[in-house]
Amino acid sequence: MFDSQPASYTVSLCPPHCAHRSLGIHFGSDCCFVPDASRIDTGLQLLGDSNIIECWSADSSRTWKLSVKPGNAKVVQTENWLLVAVWLSDHDCENMAQATEQAYATMLEIAREAHMPHVVRSWNYLPHINRGNGDSETYKQFCAGRAAAYQEKGVAQADFASASALGTHSANAIFYQLSTAVRGQHFENPLQVSAYDYPRQYGPRSPTFARATACQLDDNNILFISGTASVKGHQSVHVGDIHQQTQQTLANLDALLSDIGTKLGTEIAPDFLKVYIRHPHDFALVRDLVEARFPQCEFVYVAADICRADLLVEIDGHCWL
Secondary structure (H helix, E strand, C coil): EECCCCEEEEEEEECCCCCCCCCEECCCCCCCCCCCCEEECCEEEEEECCEEEEEEEEECCCCCEEEECCCEEEEEEEEEEEEEEEECCCCCCHHHHHHHHHHHHHHHHHHHHCEEEEEEEEEEECCCCCCCHHHHHHHHHHHHHHHHHHHCCCCHHHHEEEEEEEEEECEEEEEEEEEEEECEEEECCCCCHHHHHHHHCCCCCCCCCCCCCEECCCCCCEEEEECCCCECCCEEECCCCHHHHHHHHHHHHHHHHHHHHHHCCCCCCCCCEEEEEECHHHHHHHHHHHHHHCCCCEEEEEECCCCCCCCCEEEEEEEEC
């Protein structure tokens, strides 16, 4: 088993059925709620020969509670952080804005009741993310619902955290968020307009996330990198060219990490990256470019639709600080 950080809190990559895992983020299965509190099924399909899960764990000295809540929700809690996951059924997804607002309100309420009110990272996997025209597109409806929940619960722009939103070929959706008792530090990318300042063409409510968030999880400092794609300013670039889109995505990651490193006074490099690829036949090309740029990193490659129909690849991940 690979441990990203040999400390009291770890995010690890391990083969299925790893005896040491406490919470498994599963790929290759359908996105559906199962009663087992120790697993999250994302609906994302692995690419390449890998057969792994993403493992979240804490050592035996830490309080670790797993529970299942009403409404297809799961909770993992330690002394210092909380992870909440909520699944939406195919019926729920027919009204994505309303279902998203309700799901996010539930996650925020659970976090606040646990005295972990500060969201530092969220992951969102939706069916048919590019379906629909204009403001009815699934992703734009998701953004509207999330923004409405944030407004209702008083989450200010200064508290928007790192996030990713991708499309799966499952009929259901899953949202899971990580929150802490202490506010994280949020960052923007010097090459990109902040998502929450996007112009009206991207939907009735702008995406409510930061480009990265640094926080402390138990004894470790971590930087969560939001989903990053071939966007300069607010526009998609290199449309139709997977090679150039991958290179631009890597350039955006370089700019983000360099800027954060300057602000924090340290050199930053990713320890784990999740690479989302729209067309599986592009896997080998993307893998070669990404691993040449970050040879010391651990990777997961999955097939996924990107939030804009003209984008072909997206990358997120984390760095230990």
